[in-house]
Amino acid sequence: MIGPSQTRILVEKTIKLYVGGKFIRSESGRVDRITPTRPPTDNAGADPRDIYVCRASRKDFRDAMELARKAQAGWAGRSGYNRGQILYRLAEMLEDRAEAFPVAREQVHAAVDRVVHHAGWSDKISSLLSSLNPVATAHVNYSMLRPVGVVVALPDPADGLLGMVEALSAATVMGNTVHLFVPLESGELAAALSEALATCDMPGGVVNVLTTDVTGLLEWANHHDDLDAIYLAAAAIDDDALKATQLEAARVMRRLILVDGAAQPASALTLQRLAEVKTVWMSS
Amino acid sequence: MPLQCTESDIRRWRAASVDDMSVAARVARVRKRSIKTESKVRLLRLALSMVDLTTLEGADSPERVRGLCHKALRPHPPMPELPSCAAVCVYPTMVATARAVLGADSPVKLAAVATAFPSGQLPLALKVQEVRETVAAGADEIDMVINRGAFLSGDYARVFDEIVAIKDACGPAHLKVILETGELGTLDNVAAASRLAMAAGGDFIKTSTGKIQPAATLEVALVMFEAIREHFLETGVRVGMKPAGGIRSAKLALHYLALLAETLGADWMTNEWFRFGASSLVNDLLRQLLWRDEGYYQSPRRFSVD
Amino acid sequence: MNDVSTKQDPRARELALAGALELSPSIEKHPVEIRPxxxxxxxxxxxxxxxxxxxxxxxxxxxxxxxxxxxxxxxxxxxxxxxxxxxxxxxxxxxxxxxxxxxxxxxxxxxxxxxxxxxxxxxxxxxxxxxxxxxxxxxxxxxxxxxxxxxxxxxxxxxxxxxxxxxxxxxxxxxxxxxxxxxxxxxxxxxxxxxxxxxxxxxxxxxxxxxxxxxxxxxxxxxxxxxxxxxxxxxxxxxxxxxxxxxxxxxxxxxxxxxxxxxxxxxxxxxxxxxGGKGANIVFADAALDQAVEGCVDGIFFNQGHVCCAGSRLLVEESIAEDFVARLRRRVSTLRIGDPLDKNTDVGAINSKDQHGMIDRYLDIAAQEGAKVWQGAACELPSTGYYHLPTILTGVQQTDTVVREEIFGPVLSVLTFRTPAEAIKKANDTEYGLACGVWSEKTSKLFRTAHALNCGVVWANGYNLFDPSSPFGGVRxxxxxxxxxxxxxxxxxxxxxx
Incomplete structure (x- = not known):
């Protein structure tokens, strides 16, 4: 029993990585004590305190790559209808857990609405951007969108939760699997988001949330040749890191999808860049 | 014991499969062959030697057939060095008349259509009798029609047995089997019917009666050439090919020869193994030959009408 | 009973294809002005x-x-x-x-x-x-x-x-x-x-x-x-x-x-x-084989094989491989190599001496790695100019240099597969991903394979077809x-x- 005069000792949660549908510690064993960058909000407790965040390492990323690659074909193979429902379920879980996010309620609402927006694309964008091409021969010729594959996403930290959900829903609605790189300072957001992801029926490995030194881990992502694309908000890294990323991308023709930020949802043409146009000529 | 086909033969023929668009593309490519100067003259002469000069009209009369035989023997008397046609092709009732003109040891063969040409819709016994009488009257070659009704209804065995019976009735005469590809509907069917006709003993396979549209086409010819090649490679037996109907221009004839050369090779480039079933083609071949020879485009009036 | 023995050719069952169609030169003479x-x-x-x-x-x-x-x-x-x-x-x-x-x-x-x-x-x-x-x-x-x-x-x-x-x-x-x-x-x-x-x-x-x-x-x-x-x-x-x-x-x-x-x-x-590319042309046993041959010829010998999307890897179902390669060789024996301005030329000249040398270097590597080299044509090569015979390599494996690297010449590597899954796996086993072909008369197999191939363009029962309305480009x-x-x-x- 805790007596009335005693202050209750808080049970603090160490923020883990979310990889392959599981909450794991970094293989490196590194856990950073971080003073979160947290704007004053009604959700924030009266008592802002330091948090403990696992820091994803090169090997964590390497392992996550395996899981994301494994999950990708299955995720892309699901119907658009199904992927849309799962993303909508994510919106439901976010809304339900609004309290868990250490940000203003409006920010959570904006994030929920963004997920709902992109969820709706899942069974529509292909109708909008695919084409039946009127070739001069009698072939049936059609172009369709195929996922680009496995994506690393670095949203603008200033966009907070909205930036994270914009990136992950844009990537996944196109059939990709995605590693979300989140600065350690945003660990609480990452944790709350991961918990929503873990409960929304999304298969493990489709979205991996890696709290880390994003610029540092990006360097390792640049060195992983099985990575198909990097989604980058302009403000997520500095010019040198961007140039380094471009130089490494050149080696394997990795796609870079540079976006301004998350204020507006990705347009259809931006979403298209998270996909490959594939054309089939069928003899008739 | 007559030759018989098994269920597995039938399954194999039915499985014959052709991609129409690719066939069309291949043919389009052959149509672009540019056959000029010496090679043109050589192939025009070859084509002339491959013609089965044909008349198959209800109004055919002895005099008409005599005229045809003369033309086949000497297509253009001012140029006696030109080859004669391969054969004349007439109805059975005209065989005796044609034989009288051609003589016993003619360089021009005497072919007759038989088996209730062009429909083939008579009892087999009557068709066999018709063939026997036609050969007895002096025909060197019999052009029979297959039973398309039986083929399209799936009764391949019946089609096969009829060809075997007719082949038997032919005795020494060569048998050309007309598939009437214009009634078969698909190139797959053309391939299957070709295999069947060759297996049943046909010496030649022939596209058409000339009474049905479409008659011969390069697409159909390619599929039949390929079937002949398969048969040859599997059995070692060479079978001839005769496209018939609609081949009126020398240019088209040369494209048939180009397709033939590129599919079956030099051994088929002779009238022993390839024929054109045609009539007006001869005059166009002559026009082209004389243009090459004299440097003037010829008026059609220069040549005898047939 | 038919007696077929009299019709049997005493020679081996071979077709006399090379040289069967002798054609006089037919040269395009349209005037063009080339400035010095x-x-x-x-x-x-x-x-x-x-x-x-x-x-x-x-x-x-x-x-x-x-x-x-x-x-x-x-x-x-x-x-x-x-x-x-x-x-x-x-x-x-x-x-x-x-x-x-x-x-x-x-x-x-x-x-x-x-x-x-x-x-x-x-x-x-x-x-x-x-x-x-x-x-x-x-x-x-x-x-x-x-x-x-x-x-x-x-x-x-x-x-x-x-x-x-x-x-x-x-x-x-x-x-x-x-x-x-x-x-x-x-x-x-x-x-x-x-x-x-x-x-x-x-x-x-x-x-x-x-x-x-x-x-x-x-x-x-x-x-x-x-x-x-x-x-x-x-x-x-x-x-x-x-x-x-x-x-x-x-x-x-x-x-x-x-x-x-x-x-x-x-x-x-x-x-x-x-x-670049290293396109695979997948031929299933249930394909229209002669048309698939045509597609392979168009795939690798079109433009002397100087095509980024060339079908330089033939993946043929093992059960028909021997027969199919024989068909392919027969067809290649009818290709006319020579003066590009001759309207009957099927395969012209390699664009440059350098490229010609590069192709030969790859053939040397292929031979060293154990490939069997077969070359054919309807005619002799001209004595001057950068001509190269159409070449078919058999006895090659996924690991071989000529299977992995783009040669950019008239060289086809023949590989086999046993199941559709293996065909797809081998076709996708490349860093490239430009174009592939697939040949079958079974529509469901065509669609399934076409959609599983990791590349930008798939030709189903065709190859090297282009049209302005049809997007072209690769992955990876x-x-x-x-x-x-x-x-x-x-x-x-x-x-x-x-």
Whole structure:
């Protein structure tokens, strides 16, 4: 029993990585004590305190790559209808857990609405951007969108939760699997988001949330040749890191999808860049 | 014991499969062959030697057939060095008349259509009798029609047995089997019917009666050439090919020869193994030959009408 | 009972295909004018160019030089970019889409009217058969301009309703394998979307691009909208590195593509890369085999195999492999190799001595790695010029160099598979991902395989088919961005606020 005069000792949660549908510690064993960058909000407790965040390492990323690659074909193979429902379920879980996010309620609402927006694309964008091409021969010729594959996403930290959900829903609605790189300072957001992801029926490995030194881990992502694309908000890294990323991308023709930020949802043409146009000529 | 086909033969023929668009593309490519100067003259002469000069009209009369035989023997008397046609092709009732003109040891063969040409819709016994009488009257070659009704209804065995019976009735005469590809509907069917006709003993396979549209086409010819090649490679037996109907221009004839050369090779480039079933083609071949020879485009009036 | 013995050929069951069709020469004689020297086309007029670095373009069929070509240096590239910028600022970006389109329509018309001249010149400079330039390259060039002409005033429809703007000045670098066609693939969508252009043709095939400038003058295209600079890699580098360029479009090797992407790292330049390939042609046992043979021939011997999407790997179902290779050899025995200007030539000359040497080096490697080399044709090779026999390699495996690297020549590697899953796995087992073919008469198998292949283009029962309305381009090391179709517009425009 805790007596009335005693202050209750808080049970603090160490923020883990979310990889392959599981909450794991970094293989490196590194856990950073971080003073979160947290704007004053009604959700924030009266008592802002330091948090403990696992820091994803090169090997964590390497392992996550395996899981994301494994999950990708299955995720892309699901119907658009199904992927849309799962993303909508994510919106439901976010809304339900609004309290868990250490940000203003409006920010959570904006994030929920963004997920709902992109969820709706899942069974529509292909109708909008695919084409039946009127070739001069009698072939049936059609172009369709195929996922680009496995994506690393670095949203603008200033966009907070909205930036994270914009990136992950844009990537996944196109059939990709995605590693979300989140600065350690945003660990609480990452944790709350991961918990929503873990409960929304999304298969493990489709979205991996890696709290880390994003610029540092990006360097390792640049060195992983099985990575198909990097989604980058302009403000997520500095010019040198961007140039380094471009130089490494050149080696394997990795796609870079540079976006301004998350204020507006990705347009259809931006979403298209998270996909490959594939054309089939069928003899008739 | 007559030759018989098994269920597995039938399954194999039915499985014959052709991609129409690719066939069309291949043919389009052959149509672009540019056959000029010496090679043109050589192939025009070859084509002339491959013609089965044909008349198959209800109004055919002895005099008409005599005229045809003369033309086949000497297509253009001012140029006696030109080859004669391969054969004349007439109805059975005209065989005796044609034989009288051609003589016993003619360089021009005497072919007759038989088996209730062009429909083939008579009892087999009557068709066999018709063939026997036609050969007895002096025909060197019999052009029979297959039973398309039986083929399209799936009764391949019946089609096969009829060809075997007719082949038997032919005795020494060569048998050309007309598939009437214009009634078969698909190139797959053309391939299957070709295999069947060759297996049943046909010496030649022939596209058409000339009474049905479409008659011969390069697409159909390619599929039949390929079937002949398969048969040859599997059995070692060479079978001839005769496209018939609609081949009126020398240019088209040369494209048939180009397709033939590129599919079956030099051994088929002779009238022993390839024929054109045609009539007006001869005059166009002559026009082209004389243009090459004299440097003037010829008026059609220069040549005898047939 | 039929007696078949009398009809049996005493010889082996072989077809006498090679030489069966002897054809007299039928040479395309359309007059073409080749000037002794070409400089650069900048701001609507020809400039002489410097004497330093002048090089020759050679007729690969005779190994004789055709003309002298000046190489643009940084200053000349700068002048071309400045002309393009000026034309963009003052004329082209102010023109309505409809008016831009009308210029493109005019270009298409003139190309159609001068088609034979372009075909003859292309064949002379490149070495590819006149049959191809006449029936494939040049008709597709005109069609491409016609196609994109009609898009110029409908761009918002292509952008899912968003307002769009051009990028600015596009620097375009094209290869020697389809010189004018690649020019069309680059210039038509760039102009339709409102960009202006500085284009560098390949140094071994600059002549049709030069003749194209005649057409631009005939149709009165405003000066500077299209500029052509000649030269080799250094000129290309100057173009890529020019700060006034907003967009790079490149077709060529993956190796050069990497260099370009590295060069523009750290800049705002956008890029389209259409790079190498190692296309697989998958032939299932239930395919229409003779037509599949035709597809394999079109896949690897079209344009001497100088095709980035060439079907250089034949993946044939093991149960029919022997029969299929025999069919393939028979067909190859009828191919006519020789004077590219002869209308009956099926396979022309390799574009350059260097490329010819490269192909032979790969064949040496193949032999060292245990491949069996078979070569065939309907005729002897001409004694002069850079000719190469169509080649089929058997006894090769996934690990072999010739199976993994792009040879860019008339060399087909034959591999086998047992199940559809294995076929897909092997086809996808490459860093490239440009194009594949699949052959079957079973429709469900065609669709399933076509959709499982990891590449940008799949031909089902066909190969090497092109159309302006059909997007073309690759995945992974084969590059990114599409050329052709609606998707071909996207890399040349950006969304802007309304």
């Amino acid at each position: 020297r070409y400089g650069h086309f900048i701001a609507g007029r020809w400039v002489e160019g410097r004497d330093e670095g002048v090089f020759e373009t050679v007729n690969p069929a005779t190994a004789k030089p055709l003309a002298q070509i000046a190489a643009a240096d940084e200053a000349e590239v700068d002048a071309a970019v400045a002309a393009a910028r000026k034309a963009y600022d003052e004329v082209w970006s102010k023109l309505s889409g409809l008016e831009r389109g009308k210029y493109l329509f005019r270009i298409a018309r003139r190309l159609q009217e001068r088609a034979r001249e372009f075909a003859t010149l292309e064949t002379t400079d490149n070495g590819k058969p006149i049959r191809e330039t006449r029936d494939v390259d040049i008709p597709l060039v005109a069609a491409h301009f016609f196609y994109y002409a009609g898009w110029a005033d409908k761009l918002e429809h292509a952008a899912a309703g968003r307002k769009v703007a051009p990028l600015g000045v596009a620097g375009q670098i094209i290869p020697w394998n389809f010189p004018l066609l690649m020019l069309a693939w680059k210039i038509a969508p760039a102009l339709a979307t409102g960009n202006t252009v500085v284009l560098k043709p390949a140094e071994t095939t600059p002549l049709t691009a030069a003749l194209f400038c005649d057409v631009l003058q005939e149709v009165g295209l405003p000066p500077g909208v299209v500029n052509i600079v000649n030269g080799a890699g250094e000129t290309g580098a100057a173009l890529v590195n020019h700060p006034g360029i907003d967009k790079i479009a490149f077709t060529g090797s993956t190796e050069v593509g990497r260099i370009i992407m590295r060069s523009i790292a750290g800049t705002k330049k956008k890029a389209t890369m259409e790079l 090391h084969s590059g990114f961005g599409r050329e052709g179709g609606i998707a071909g517009l996207w890399p040349y425009m950006q969304e802007v606020a309304r």
